[in-house]
Structure formats: C-alpha cells, structure tokens
Amino acid sequence: MSELMDQLRLEGHVRIYAAGERPAPVEHALRMLQRDLETVLGAQPEIVTTLGEAQMVIRLAEEADHCPQRPEAYGYRSSQDGDNVQLHIIGYDELGIVYGILEFTRRYLGIQPFWYWMDQSIERRNKIVIPCENYDSSEAKVRYRGWFVNDEVCLIGWKEPYPPTREVWEPVFEALLRCGGNMVIPGTDLPKDGIHYTLAAEMGLWVTHHHAEPLGAEMFLRAFPGRMASYQQEPELFEQLWQEAINEQKGRKVLWVLSFRGQGDAPFWMNDPSFDTSEKRGAMISKVIRRQYEMIGSAVPDPVCCVALYGEISELYKGGYIDLPEDVIKIWADNGYGKMVSRRHNNLNYRVNALPAADDGGKHGVYYHVTFHDLQASNHLTLYPGPAGLLKQEIEHAFAARAHEYLLVNSGNIRQHVYSLDIMRELWLNGEINAELHLDLFVSSYYSSHHDELAALYRSYAEAAIPYGPNEDDLAGDEYYHHPARQIIGHWLQGKAGTPDSRLIWAVGDVPFAEQVKGFEERLAPGIRKWTEWLARCNEVLAKLEPGDQRRAIDQLRFHGELHLSGCEGFYWLSRAYGEFAAQRYPQAFVFASESLWSYRRGLAALRESEHGKWERFYQADWLTNIESTVHNVDTLRRFIRMFGDSPDFFLWYKAYLMPETEKYIYLENTHRNPLSDDELAERLKQHFTTNKECDSR
Structure with missing residues (x-):
C-alpha cells in the first residue's frame, strides 16, 4: 500500500x-x-x-x-x-x-x-x-436478536397522533440497528393500520409477534365480537384470521410465532373451561400449533417459525403435554425479573427452571425482560434494579444451555433502560461480557468527565434496591411502591381491613391485614435510608459535571433514584398512616397520609421535570406504574381520614391542637370558621406533634 x-x-x-x-x-x-x-x-x-x-x-x-x-x-x-x-x-x-x-x-x-x-x-x-x-465484521453470537417494544405507553403518549408515527418509531428502530439488532416486535396490540410494522420492515428488520397474537393475527374477539373465542367451536374463523395475517406479511422478513393463548394474553381455557386437564390443554395447543405451521408452510418458502414457551405453555411443555414440529425455535422466558425461571402467577411462585433440558434437541432461544409490568414489583419507569452481573449470569447460562438462536429483549420505552439494553447488545453480539469493562466503556461513551464516579453510581444503584423476597432477583422496581399501595388503600376504604388482602400474599404473606401493611413498612424503612444515601452521592457527582453531562446524569441516574426514594417514602408513610388510623389516632394518621401524598407528588414532579426539550409529554401516558393515580388515591385517603374527628366543620382539629388556649374560649364562630386546606392543616399539625413528641417521624 x-x-x-x-x-x-x-x-x-x-x-x-x-x-x-x-x-x-x-x-x-x-x-x-x-x-x-x-x-x-x-x-x-x-x-x-x-x-x-x-x-x-x-x-x-x-x-x-x-x-x-x-x-x-x-x-x-x-x-x-x-x-x-x-x-x-x-x-x-x-x-x-x-x-x-x-x-x-x-x-x-x-x-x-x-x-x-x-x-x-x-x-x-x-x-x-x-x-x-x-x-x-465478526459473526454475532445470536442469529435473531432484537427488542419487544412492550409497555410502550410512553411512546403512545409522547406525540399527539395515535398510533405513533414515523417520528416516534424511527429513533427506536435506528437504535436497535445500531445495537446490531435485526428483529423487533414493534408494540403490543397497536392498530393494524399504524406505521410500526411497515417501517420496521422498511428499515431492514425482521418482524415477529407477541405470543398473545400468534402469526400477528387480529384478536378473535375484536374481529368477531360476541362469538365464543374457542378454536374447538370456531376453527374456520380462527384460521381465517391466521390466513389473513399470513397473506399480509408473507412478502416480508418474518419470524412466525406459533402459539395459542386466550384473549387478552391469558390461558385459552379461561374462555373455554371445558379444557380442565393438562392433557386436554396440551393436546389443543399442539393441534393449533401444527395447523398454524402447516398454513405458513403452504404459503411461505422456508419460513422461520418459533414457539414462545411462556407462562402456562412452558409448564405444559415441561410436563410433556405439548408436541412441537422439530424445526421450530423454542423460546424460553425469564420470570420478568431477569431470572430464567417460571414467572410468578399472582401468589404462586414455583420458580421452575426455564431452560432446555440437555436432551431437548432443536434450536432454542430466550425472551428476556429488562423491564416488566405485572402489577406487583416490576420496574417499568426505572432502570432494571438488579446488578449487571445478574444479567450476565443468566444470559451466558442460557447460551451455555444452547438457547442462542434467538434473543428477544423486552425493551419497554428505551429511554429509561439504555444501560441494560447496552449490556444485552454486548451479550447478543459477543456471547459474553466483562461487566466492569463494559460499564467503564459505557460511561466514557456518553459522559465527558468524572467517569469513575459515574460508574460507581451505576454500580451502586442495584445495591440500593429493596429486596422484597429471599431470591437474588427479588428486587423492587417502581411498581412496588404503587400497585400494592393502591391495593391497600382500596382494601382499607372498602371496609375490608378485617380480612387479609389476598392480592398482597406474594409480598407479605397470608396474615391479618394490619400485619400485611406492617410487613411493607418494615421492608420500606431500610429502603428509605439506602435510596437517601444513594441520591446524596448522586447529587455530589452532579454538582461536578458540566451542563450537558449533568442533564444526562439527571435523566439517566437521578431520575431513577428520585422515583425510588419518593415511592419508597410515599408507601412507608401510607403504611404508618394505617397504623395510626387503626389505633384511632386520626389526626396523626392524617399527618402521615399527608407525608405520603407529598412524597408521591415528588415522584410526579420528577416525571414532569424530565419532560424537557424533545422529551416534552414523554410521560403523559404513564398508565402502568401510574404515579398520578397513586397521588389521587392517597389524596382521597387523606380526605377520608379527615372525616374522622374533623368533620363536619373541618375546624375541630385546628381548635383542639393549633388554636391558642386563650382564643379557644372567646373566639366568635363567624370570624374563625374558615377551614385550613388539607396541606396547611397537615403542615401545622406535623409541627405541633413533632414539637410535643406526639408523632414519631420514623
């Protein structure tokens, strides 16, 4: 040369x-x-x-x-x-x-x-x-690798048009391609006339399907409202929908998902209870999958087919009740919290190994969550709470078990999950990762200075997470502070406090309701300390950064810590409020409910503050964690508590605790009956109780 x-x-x-x-x-x-x-x-x-x-x-x-x-x-x-x-x-x-x-x-x-x-x-x-x-270029470890843009409500609410337009989807697909991805499920149950599937194919990606929408077909009850969603009774109608989906997509690069679940991503026997044994259920799923496989094979040359062994289908397959075509890719799923075991179903958590046995031939792949939504403890708005080492351990272990033909990562809304998604990029390209070296490279790629301190924040983020159970993946995401909290409020205000809330057994056991609430309080208290310390370290680093890096670190680090701390404190004070209410100390319960409300409001303010520049409206559709709903629920609770002792004039607590002694006996009602607002009354009662040691702050 x-x-x-x-x-x-x-x-x-x-x-x-x-x-x-x-x-x-x-x-x-x-x-x-x-x-x-x-x-x-x-x-x-x-x-x-x-x-x-x-x-x-x-x-x-x-x-x-x-x-x-x-x-x-x-x-x-x-x-x-x-x-x-x-x-x-x-x-x-x-x-x-x-x-x-x-x-x-x-x-x-x-x-x-x-x-x-x-x-x-x-x-x-x-x-x-x-x-x-x-x-x-070197060859990627995983042949089919990509994202399931699931829990995509932020993408829905971000811009005004619905379904989301090219403006929303192009940055998603570009980032996936830049990560070396080649496969995508662009959203869940979005209107079929949206641009998402067309644009994904236009940009070169393989398109695949949600396990609840086999072959990408229309939901049965949406196409045929009022009919019985039973393949046994309506096979022609189901097959009509499958054939329409095949005809529409057969000219594209498609990974055809074969599956049979019920409407709304539930077991099909919820709609057809005659299937009351594992044998019957497995036989029907096997029959449907075989039929789907035949239909695709007659219309598409050399199709790539896969079966999602998710939820009940995994359990039936493991039990030997499902028979699959030999050349389909079998996709194994984690539990939503990053562990390759069966997922928790309400209060049942069997944690059955979710990887192929040594004698299970054919091709295998993985469906993996770095974000999840389950109405319990998952992370949706915040970064995956586990350490990078857990992601490394589970994916490398899956690869060692031959599950490396396919890797579909639940990517959520992208913005909040960048670090975890970058770890998955490294894994699907190279098959292994040095987590510490990757973190150093990640931080130096996006920040201009103070790399060691920023890396320490990313690393210690997982150390601050609340362990809510005995397993290494039992770490609380943002939904832990909101769904159980709203369940407690509903149970309480519906007058059911005399019985346990069955929806909370997974977290705090089948014990009396007061003990369930106390169980959350005991888990949350150390979480407040850990997240307070983490945020303090975060603020120290932020103060040293130049404006661009500082803004980035606020969005990618501090934002997450603030949602954890505000949620943790909000739920803690809610639990304390119930204890005071049960003891009939209603003014003190009112103060603690107010503390809860103020904490949750901080979380909502963090969402709004993060909607700067091009991110305006990004969290408008926070319908899953739904911090705003929690704020409204706690506000309702606080108003309810004020009924106990301050009603009907909403002046009695002011008179009892705040009015000067000399005024209590000479005031005229026509000039002293302007009730304080809930916030002002709570602030002043808090000060009174703290001064007089009638209201322990922790």
Whole structure:
C-alpha cells in the first residue's frame, strides 16, 4: 500500500457513491450517514453519480473482496484512483451494508448506539482521519436478536397522533440497528393500520409477534365480537384470521410465532373451561400449533417459525403435554425479573427452571425482560434494579444451555433502560461480557468527565434496591411502591381491613391485614435510608459535571433514584398512616397520609421535570406504574381520614391542637370558621406533634 493510501481524510462536503439499486434499508442508512457526517463536519455530504469522484463508496460485496460469506456480514476496503483515496463500505447483503454504515459512524464519528436516547453531546470536528485498513465484521453470537417494544405507553403518549408515527418509531428502530439488532416486535396490540410494522420492515428488520397474537393475527374477539373465542367451536374463523395475517406479511422478513393463548394474553381455557386437564390443554395447543405451521408452510418458502414457551405453555411443555414440529425455535422466558425461571402467577411462585433440558434437541432461544409490568414489583419507569452481573449470569447460562438462536429483549420505552439494553447488545453480539469493562466503556461513551464516579453510581444503584423476597432477583422496581399501595388503600376504604388482602400474599404473606401493611413498612424503612444515601452521592457527582453531562446524569441516574426514594417514602408513610388510623389516632394518621401524598407528588414532579426539550409529554401516558393515580388515591385517603374527628366543620382539629388556649374560649364562630386546606392543616399539625413528641417521624 502506498503512503497515499495510509489514511483517508474527510472534511467539508464528503462525496458518497452508492452503487446499484438502493433498497429501502440502505436508503435509511444512507440518510443516517449523511446526517451524522453533517453533524460532525458541519457540511452536508453530497451523493455523487460517478464512482471516480467519490470518497466513500457504499456497495454489495464482490467476490474479490473476500467478505465473509454469511448473512449480515460487512467490511471496509480501500482503493485509490490517482490522488483520490476511497473507503468502500461493503456488505454481504442489504442488512450487512446497514450495519457497515452504522459501525462506521460509531467508530469514526463517535455516534453511539443510543445517541438519541441519551442526548449524546456530539463533538464537531474539522476533519476525520480514517486508516486505510481492511476490516471484516465478526459473526454475532445470536442469529435473531432484537427488542419487544412492550409497555410502550410512553411512546403512545409522547406525540399527539395515535398510533405513533414515523417520528416516534424511527429513533427506536435506528437504535436497535445500531445495537446490531435485526428483529423487533414493534408494540403490543397497536392498530393494524399504524406505521410500526411497515417501517420496521422498511428499515431492514425482521418482524415477529407477541405470543398473545400468534402469526400477528387480529384478536378473535375484536374481529368477531360476541362469538365464543374457542378454536374447538370456531376453527374456520380462527384460521381465517391466521390466513389473513399470513397473506399480509408473507412478502416480508418474518419470524412466525406459533402459539395459542386466550384473549387478552391469558390461558385459552379461561374462555373455554371445558379444557380442565393438562392433557386436554396440551393436546389443543399442539393441534393449533401444527395447523398454524402447516398454513405458513403452504404459503411461505422456508419460513422461520418459533414457539414462545411462556407462562402456562412452558409448564405444559415441561410436563410433556405439548408436541412441537422439530424445526421450530423454542423460546424460553425469564420470570420478568431477569431470572430464567417460571414467572410468578399472582401468589404462586414455583420458580421452575426455564431452560432446555440437555436432551431437548432443536434450536432454542430466550425472551428476556429488562423491564416488566405485572402489577406487583416490576420496574417499568426505572432502570432494571438488579446488578449487571445478574444479567450476565443468566444470559451466558442460557447460551451455555444452547438457547442462542434467538434473543428477544423486552425493551419497554428505551429511554429509561439504555444501560441494560447496552449490556444485552454486548451479550447478543459477543456471547459474553466483562461487566466492569463494559460499564467503564459505557460511561466514557456518553459522559465527558468524572467517569469513575459515574460508574460507581451505576454500580451502586442495584445495591440500593429493596429486596422484597429471599431470591437474588427479588428486587423492587417502581411498581412496588404503587400497585400494592393502591391495593391497600382500596382494601382499607372498602371496609375490608378485617380480612387479609389476598392480592398482597406474594409480598407479605397470608396474615391479618394490619400485619400485611406492617410487613411493607418494615421492608420500606431500610429502603428509605439506602435510596437517601444513594441520591446524596448522586447529587455530589452532579454538582461536578458540566451542563450537558449533568442533564444526562439527571435523566439517566437521578431520575431513577428520585422515583425510588419518593415511592419508597410515599408507601412507608401510607403504611404508618394505617397504623395510626387503626389505633384511632386520626389526626396523626392524617399527618402521615399527608407525608405520603407529598412524597408521591415528588415522584410526579420528577416525571414532569424530565419532560424537557424533545422529551416534552414523554410521560403523559404513564398508565402502568401510574404515579398520578397513586397521588389521587392517597389524596382521597387523606380526605377520608379527615372525616374522622374533623368533620363536619373541618375546624375541630385546628381548635383542639393549633388554636391558642386563650382564643379557644372567646373566639366568635363567624370570624374563625374558615377551614385550613388539607396541606396547611397537615403542615401545622406535623409541627405541633413533632414539637410535643406526639408523632414519631420514623
């Protein structure tokens, strides 16, 4: 190689030549390349029509390139025409070209996979120097790898149009492609006329399906309202929906999910109780899956099919009640909390191993949650509460058990789960991860300084999480502070406090209701201390950061800690309020309920404060954790408590505790009956009780 070919210097208007026909995925990637070059160099690139005048060439690989002969492979080659040095980005196929382009922008322009979701500060440069060296991509550990954009309510509420438009979905799919992903379930039960499936295919992704929507078909009861959702009674109608789904998608890259669950993601026998044994249930699921498999095979050449062994289907398969076609990919699922065991069903938690047995042949894959929604203790708005080591342990163990053909990660709304998703990126590409080295690289990729201190915050985040049970994955996410709290309020106000709340047995046992509430209080108290200490360390680091890094750290670290601390305190004070109420100390219960309300309001304020710039409205559709609903519930509770002793004039507690002694006997009601607001009364009662040691603050 001559000296001239040692380096390629790009500056100003970069000239790009894209050879041959440009399919839609390549067009999308070219637009990303042009945008990234303009962002870094400050000048818009030019797409040229003559090969000789180009500095960058985008094309399919030729035989002479010796590019790896496998799907999605890519490489870099250099050539020289006179003084003009060219970089060739080559791909074995169209997705290989896409990956080659996006890796170029990461490697040489510094555009990180989650640049959009992390609000990365991208450095402007006068020139880019690229070594003229041949490079070939390595093969990913996992053949089919991607995201299930589930619990996507933030994406729904973020922009006004529904279903979400290109503006919402393009950054999602771009980030997935930048992570080396090639597969997606874009949302759950969104209208079929939305852009999500079309755009995913347009950008080069394989599309797959929710296990509750086999083959991507319309829900039976939505298509045929009022009919019995029973395959036994209505096989023609079910098969009509499946055939319509096959016809609509057969020209795309589809991973066909074969499954049979009931309406609304429940076991099908909930709609058809005649299936009352494991034998009957397994036989019906096997029959339906075989029929779906036959229908796809008759319409699609060499289809890729998979079966989600999720929930009851996993249990039936493990029990030997389900028979599957040999060449389908069997997908094993974690429990929603990152552990490869069966998930908890209400109060039942058998924790059966959810990986293939040594003698279970064929291909296997994994469906894995870094975010979850279960109305119990899952993380939805906040980062996965477990340590990176747990993610590493479970995924590497799954790979060792041969479950590496497929990895679908429940990615939620992307923004809150970037760190966990980046760990999964490393795992599905390389098959293993050095968690400490990865954390150092992650922090240095998105922050400009104080890397060690920021890494320590990410690391210690998991150490602050509340363990609510005996297992290593029993760590509280944000829903722990809200769903059980609202259940307690409902049980209390409905006059059911004389009996346990069966919905809380999973967390605090089948004990009297007062003991259930006390059980939460005892778990929450140390959580307040740990999250307070973590936030204090976080604030110390934030104070040292430049404005861009500080904003990023607030959104990606402090925001999560604030939701934990405010939720933890809110639930703690709610529990204390019940104790005081049960002891008929109603003013004290009113104060504690107010403390609860003020804490939960802080969490709601954190959501609003995080909706800055392009993130305006991002949490408007927080319908799952639903912090605003908790605020309303606790406010209702506080008003209820004030009825006990301060009603009907809502002046009695003021008179009893706050009015000067000399005034109590001479005041005139027509000038002293303006009731204090709930907040003002609570603040003043709190001060009175604290001063007089009538209201223990912890």
